Amino acid sequence: MKTKITELFGIKYPIILPGMSWISVPELVAAVCNAGGIGYLATGSLSPDKTRTAIRQIRELTDKPFGVGVSLLMPKAYENAIIAIEEKVPVLNISLGKGGDLIKKVHDYGGKVITTVTTVGHALAAQKSGADALQVTGYEAAAHGSQVPTMVLVPAIVDEVKIPVVAIGGIADGRGMAAAFALGAEGVGMGTRLSITKESPVHDHCIKTQLESGIEDTIYSNRFDALYCRVLKTPSAEKAVKEGRNIVKGFKATFSIAKSLNSSWMDMATSNLSSPKGEKNAKPKDAAPKDNPVKKKNKSFIGKMSNSYQTAMNLAHMAQGYVAVQNAVENGDLEQGVYLSGQVQGIIHDVPTVAELINHTVEECKKIQKGMADKAL
Numbered sequence: 110m111k112t113k114i115t116e117l118f119g120i121k122y123p124i125i126l127p128g129m130s131w132i133s134v135p136e137l138v139a140a141v142c143n144a145g146g147i148g149y150l151a152t153g154s155l156s157p158d159k160t161r162t163a164i165r166q167i168r169e170l171t172d173k174p175f176g177v178g179v180s181l182l183m184p185k186a187y188e189n190a191i192i193a194i195e196e197k198v199p200v201l202n203i204s205l206g207k208g209g210d211l212i213k214k215v216h217d218y219g220g221k222v223i224t225t226v227t228t229v230g231h232a233l234a235a236q237k238s239g240a241d242a243l244q245v246t247g248y249e250a251a252a253h254g255s256q257v258p259t260m261v262l263v264p265a266i267v268d269e270v271k272i273p274v275v276a277i278g279g280i281a282d283g284r285g286m287a288a289a290f291a292l293g294a295e296g297v298g299m300g301t302r303l304s305i306t307k308e309s310p311v312h313d314h315c316i317k318t319q320l321e322s323g324i325e326d327t328i329y330s331n332r333f334d335a336l337y338c339r340v341l342k343t344p345s346a347e348k349a350v351k352e353g354r355n356i357v358k359g360f361k362a363t364f365s366i367a368k369s370l371n372s373s374w375m376d377m378a379t380s381n382l383s384s385p386k387g388e389k390n391a392k393p394k395d396a397a398p399k400d401n402p403v404k405k406k407n408k409s410f411i412g413k414m415s416n417s418y419q420t421a422m423n424l425a426h427m428a429q430g431y432v433a434v435q436n437a438v439e440n441g442d443l444e445q446g447v448y449l450s451g452q453v454q455g456i457i458h459d460v461p462t463v464a465e466l467i468n469h470t471v472e473e474c475k476k477i478q479k480g481m482a483d484k485a486l
């Protein structure tokens with residue numbers, strides 16, 4: 110299969126495993142690369158040392174191009190990106206931030222940068238800052254997707270930019286891939302689908318629950334981690350929506366994340382995590398003002414105190430979400446934990462190997478493309 114994305118990344122099929130914390134680990138990344146796609150190592154839950162070790166582990170498991178994902182909202186994200194650059198990783202995926210100087214550093218050694226975006230405005234900004242491609246994440250997606258569905262968002266962005274676009278959000282098979290090509294995308298990403306495979310480290314209980322859930326069984330809300338986020342509908346997720354922030358849990362979570370990242374509370378408080386202004390946080394036009402956790406900076410004394418309070422609260426809120434997701438992925442705890450899942454869970458009914466999934470997706474896509482050509486004749 111030949112598209113602008115296969116050419117750009119030097120891969121066989123334009124199929125991407127996005128960076129999913131605790132899931133896109135070296136084994137799964139390498140499985141996707143060895144099957145002809147490309148996987149990104151998730152670094153959101155890794156300290157810089159662990160990121161370097163994981164990159165080297167991927168190189169032991171595959172000789173194919175691979176990527177590293179950095180969510181610039183996370184503490185240590187910039188440091189993790191610098192490690193990826195020192196290791197000269199073939200592809201850097203930047204999300205929730207611009208990363209201007211990082212792009213130049215990657216280009217200096219011949220690497221490529223793909224930036225995750227959820228609006229036309231941010232797509233244009235990412236193109237301007239030098240990204241080689243865009244990963245456009247629609248509303249259907251697990252975690253922090255756009256307010257706009259993939260079906261509308263992809264052509265809207267394709268119409269405005271000159272660099273290739275990868276469609277992600279709601280794609281699970283060759284039908285989704287063929288549809289993405291029809292919308293003008295040059296490749297697809299699959300998060301939920303690739304996390305339900307034999308090589309995925311996700312706890313069996315989460316996978317079993319997803320397989321039993323339908324397309325309506327997710328919740329999209331900003332009350333888990335302060336950004337709009339899609340999760341599996343479970344009693345604990347519904348409780349989290351109802352309760353919103355829990356300050357005690359949030360502060361405890363902040364310290365536990367700081368410890369696991371070899372970081373400090375202060376590091377966390379000065380990271381973007383405490384002030385989530387990424388494009389994925391764009392407030393829907395019809396949302397009530399209280400829905401937006403980000404307030405304007407106020408320079409008066411009382412204003413500064415209030416900003417510090419706001420920072421601590423945002424941090425606690427984000428940290429609470431992070432720990433709940435980790436608990437679900439690693440322990441399968443859907444009583445206390447919250448699990449990220451896309452609407453596409455409702456059309457997934459099996460647990461194939463990564464290679465089986467990728468081969469089937471490509472074959473089905475080709476068949477559909479041929480069938481469409483025949484229909485047109």
Ligand SMILES: Cc1cc2nc3c(=O)[nH]c(=O)nc-3n(C[C@H](O)[C@H](O)[C@H](O)COP(=O)(O)O)c2cc1C
Binds near residue numbers: 127132249453
């Ligand atoms: C279980 C799971 C965990 C995820 N974790 C992260 C994460 O840590 N960081 C992130 O930016 N996106 C995360 N995502 C979102 C994916 O990167 C991707 O945007 C999304 O899965 C695409 O939509 P799809 O699930 O419909 O394919 C996660 C997705 C899933 C399914």
